[in-house]
Amino acid sequence: MDLGLRGKVALVAASSGGLGYATALQLAKEGAKVMLTSRSEERLASAAANITTETGNSNVTFQAADLSRKQDIEEVYQVLASRFGPPDILITNAGGPPPGNFESVKEADWELGFQLSLMSVVRLVQGALPHMKEQKFGRVVHFTSSSIKQPIDNLILSNTFRAGIAGLSKSLALELAPYNILVNTLGPGRVATDRITFLDQAAADRQGIDIAEVVRRSQASIPLGRYGKPEEFAVMAAFLASPLNGYVTGQAILVDGGLVRSL
Numbered sequence: 001m002d003l004g005l006r007g008k009v010a011l012v013a014a015s016s017g018g019l020g021y022a023t024a025l026q027l028a029k030e031g032a033k034v035m036l037t038s039r040s041e042e043r044l045a046s047a048a049a050n051i052t053t054e055t056g057n058s059n060v061t062f063q064a065a066d067l068s069r070k071q072d073i074e075e076v077y078q079v080l081a082s083r084f085g086p087p088d089i090l091i092t093n094a095g096g097p098p099p100g101n102f103e104s105v106k107e108a109d110w111e112l113g114f115q116l117s118l119m120s121v122v123r124l125v126q127g128a129l130p131h132m133k134e135q136k137f138g139r140v141v142h143f144t145s146s147s148i149k150q151p152i153d154n155l156i157l158s159n160t161f162r163a164g165i166a167g168l169s170k171s172l173a174l175e176l177a178p179y180n181i182l183v184n185t186l187g188p189g190r191v192a193t194d195r196i197t198f199l200d201q202a203a204a205d206r207q208g209i210d211i212a213e214v215v216r217r218s219q220a221s222i223p224l225g226r227y228g229k230p231e232e233f234a235v236m237a238a239f240l241a242s243p244l245n246g247y248v249t250g251q252a253i254l255v256d257g258g259l260v261r262s263l
């Protein structure tokens with residue numbers, strides 16, 4: 001199946017590791033020109049080199065940016081324009097906000113969660129829209145969480161701001177449909193990345209049990225009986241981001257092994 005991605009320019013946010021990296025790799029495999037961005041220049045350089053080695057695609061570049069900062073996002077777009085031109089495809093993504101419940105989360109955490117989880121998405125979309133509207137083609141995929149369907153204990157910032165992204169995504173899908181810009185939200189359940197290890201370790205510390213026991217219980221709660229692999233998430237992201245996707249827009253799709261029980 002040809003996704004039609006050859007030569008398309010894709011900006012993948014938060015992509016030095018985890019789900020962003022897996023998606024950038026998949027897009028590069030399909031022949032897209034890919035720009036990676038995250039905070040660490042060193043991790044980005046290594047990720048870009050790995051992608052080129054693995055795919056043979058040398059059209060992989062990167063720019064360091066803290067996505068919670070407006071100016072950094074503006075710089076990403078300036079650099080992207082000078083290297084590959086403006087994006088046809090935008091993957092919004094960011095590091096997860098700090099864990100905690102309503103009573104433990106501090107004012108500064110709310111502000112960080114707002115800037116990192118929600119405003120980064122707003123600003124990334126703002127930067128991509130002019131070109132997408134002009135050419136009457138664009139694909140936008142927002143990475144969120146299964147929490148858009150079922151809030152997760154002790155992740156109040158994620159539960160709050162990702163629900164905001166889901167609402168934003170649906171509104172954008174409606175507003176941008178006349179421009180052939182398709183907008184979807186993709187929520188991981190528990191896909192094995194550093195973020196999940198971090199959250200499992202935090203749960204182990206809170207409960208005073210071994211992390212292996214946390215993982216065992218967590219996997220037992222998933223109908224498929226295991227954590228997902230980043231590449232299993234990335235293939236869905238690549239399809240939604242591709243020209244082959246011509247009619248899926250405004251959807252909130254989970255890649256969760258059946259974890260969330262709602263319809």
Ligand SMILES: NC(=O)c1ccc[n+]([C@@H]2O[C@H](COP(=O)([O-])OP(=O)(O)OC[C@H]3O[C@@H](n4cnc5c(N)ncnc54)[C@H](OP(=O)(O)O)[C@@H]3O)[C@@H](O)[C@H]2O)c1
Pocket residue numbers: 013014015016017018019020037038039040041043044065066067068093094095096097116143144145146188189190191192193194195196
């Ligand atoms: N994995 C899952 O199953 C799962 C489930 C639900 C929700 N999520 C959410 O999905 C998103 C991606 O998850 P993941 O599992 O891929 O996480 P991850 O493995 O921790 O990777 C996070 C990525 O974000 C980058 N990043 C972190 N803070 C950043 C910032 N301020 N500015 C720019 N880049 C930043 C990191 O790179 P640098 O360190 O180089 O900046 C890294 O590339 C997260 O928001 C996570 O909470 C994941």
